[in-house]
Amino acid sequence: MTKEDWERMAESGIVPTRIPCVRDQPWTPTERAIDRLGLAPADVEALEAAYKASNKRVTEQIRPLCARVLGSPEAVEKIGVSSCIDVINNSARRADADATKQSLSRVAEVQAGKRETPKSVADAPPVEQLAYLLTQESKSFESDLAQRLGPDEAGRLANASELCSERHVLRAGDFDRSAFRGRGR
DSSP, X not given: OOHHHHHXXXXXXXXXXXXXXXXXXXOOOOHHHHHHHTOOHHHHHHHHHHHHHHHHHHHHHHHHHHHHHHSOHHHHHHHOHHHHHHHHHHHHHHHOHHHHHHHHHHHHHHHHTSSOOOSOOTTSOHHHHHXXXXXXXXXXXXXXXXXXXXXXXHHHHHTOTTSOEEEEEEESSSOOXXXXXXXXX
């Protein structure tokens, strides 16, 4: 997304995210994906390692946030980490939509370059911590790939449609499609 896209998102209190799929067993590319992307065995190993690292990062950070919202780690185990994203966002919206909008606007402003990334978000509300985590994860995933494959190949692979990714839209209110107009989707 462009700086202008993020500025528009900040005004609306919306944070769209795209992260590598979070699964109980990290995702591995199919033979078809390997062929379409022209991956060598070492590339596949790098990709699998990046998915494993991403799963670990996301899971370790979302579980405690979700447990705070749901009241217990056992509840998190029952619904799974991917569902926790919606639980955290929906809980924040119901509890205080205005505060949720402020939290999400701050994250979008960071993405737009209008605000510095906080040194620590530990005291931020769970939805804000979640938004920072999710907006950073694609960059972390690409960085993991770049360490083994170089920046150009990492950029190509991190954004390839053949890979498994999850999209989430964190928002303070009802979904407003007009915030996404002009993006070609």
